[in-house]
Amino acid sequence: MSDTERHYDIVIAGGGMIGTSLAIALAPLGLRVAVIEAVARQSTGQPSFDDRSTALSRSTQRMFEAMGLWDDIVAAATPIRSIHVSDKGRFGFSHIDAEEQGVEALGYVVINRVLGGVLQTAMKGVEKVDELCPARIVDIDLVPGSAQVVVDLGDTRQTFSCDLLVAADGANSQVRDMMGIEATKSEYGQRAIIGNLLPEMGLDRRAFERFTSQGPLAVLPVADNRAAFIWTVSEDDAERVLALDDEMFLGELQREFGYRLGRFSRVGKRASYALILSKALRLTATRSVLVGNAAHGLHPVSAQGFNLGMRDVAALCDCIADAAQGTAFDPGSPELLERYASWRHSDQKKLVRFTDSLVKLFGSARRPLRTLRNIGMLGFDLVPGVRSTFAKHTMGLAGRLPRLSRGVPLK
Ligand SMILES: Cc1cc2nc3c(=O)[nH]c(=O)nc-3n(C[C@H](O)[C@H](O)[C@H](O)COP(=O)(O)OP(=O)(O)OC[C@H]3O[C@@H](n4cnc5c(N)ncnc54)[C@H](O)[C@@H]3O)c2cc1C
Secondary structure, X not given: OOOEEEEEEEEEEOOOHHHHXXXXXXXXXXXXXXXXXXXXXOOOOOOOOOOOEEEEXXXXXXXXXXXXXXHHHHOOOEEEOEEEEEXXXXXXXXXXXXXXXXXXXXXXXXXXXXXXXXXXXXXXOOOOEEEEOOOEEEEEEEOOOOEEEEEEOOOOEEXXXXXXXXXXXXXXXXXXXXXXXXXXXXXXXXXXXXXXXXXXXXXXXXXXXXEEOOEEEEEEEOOOOOEEEEEEEEHHHHHHHHHOOHHHHHHHHHHXXXXXXXXXXXXXXXXEEEEEEEEEOOOEEOOEXXXXXXXXXXXXXXXXXXXXXXXXXXXXXXXXXXXXXXOOOOOOOHHHHHHHHHHHHHHHHHHHHHHHHHHHHHHOOOHHHHHHHHHHHHHHHHOOOHHHHHHXXXXXXXXXXXXXXXXXXXX
16 A cells, blocks of 8 residues: 555545435535545546436435526426336326425436536535545445555556545445455346437426336426436347337337327437346445445335435435534444445335335236236326325435435534
8 A cells, every 4th residue: 555645534445326316415614535436527437427317206306406506407407396107018097296294306317428517627626625526436444443445546556544434436336345245146137228318298297207117217207398207128139129229219119108298219329238236235334334325225116226325425414413413423333334324215115115125026927926017007197095104215214314305404
């Protein structure tokens, strides 16, 4: 290791959607924070702030409100006033409505690149946050006294020490591996193809989720009367679908979705993502902790990965803010890490299980599951309380909520 040059209270590995949000959320506490991001901000290969659209839940909205960013985000976002859930080849559908849930919107859709612009501007304005980018963590040493982090800056290497190292470097987290935390990974054998198109009829703030034999297809309202789609296809068929010309692509997408929005046209650039469920076996190691996809990588079927990660951020900030009120403040103390891990355990487990069973329930052609899913769809719409519980989870309002998830600033 090279000589230690600087000490930080907190080093965040990964300046994607979650790492950047965490750095901004911590700002009121006045801690010295470093964010280390591997991919240059303006690079087209930036893997977090790309062309995907993300549906922000109500609890994420509250967090951004408490962080003072919501006005900028909502100006570039589209509200969802209802979600229409259907099953291709079956009659009937389920419907979740904002008014029925007593909220203004069930969520807001924002393009990751646009959200990234707001977050990066905000992070630059936080005095005590240093951003190192492009830079990559290549080695760590975790001892009870402090964590050492070796950073590769391209032409040089630097070593920093910190009280707490946060791994926010995504589902394939190398920092998680360096922390000695194993993760289970299972492939869904599916690929999500994303892009946007122009439907004949306006979405009017309605979102659609349609379960097909290949997997779920989501159509979300975005700006300029366009619709963003997240189309899950089987891995075996993905290359063929991606190679289709615009007209053929729209034809196949239309066959899966149907005509409830009229004819689709003017499809934009497509990109694709392999879908994998990943779960870390632990959330903490000595002076270090996992947040976001580094802790749990979900199927996008329920639009929950980022929102769940934001609840990690809210809980970690709550634990740190509480500890900061005491005398011998240490953001990496075993007690603080234990509190964070036990707080996040249940929410993460529930969401991972819920999302995974949704994929399996609605993605299977096997008879017992088909029968179950018919009951599921009916139960979903008719059994009192089921829809409301589902909506509470998707809005991120179930369970004990930390300050930021309630819209309360840290300080
Ligand atoms: C098609 C699709 C649609 C989705 N839609 C939704 C949705 O509607 N709602 C929702 O809540 N979620 C959604 N998600 C999930 C959401 O995108 C992820 O949960 C979210 O991006 C996780 O953010 P993250 O910052 O934890 O990880 P990432 O976005 O993977 O960011 C990790 C960052 O760490 C950096 N990095 C990696 N390794 C290193 C290293 N060694 N050193 C330094 N930096 C490093 C990377 O460059 C990157 O910037 C969707 C996912 C997909 C695939």
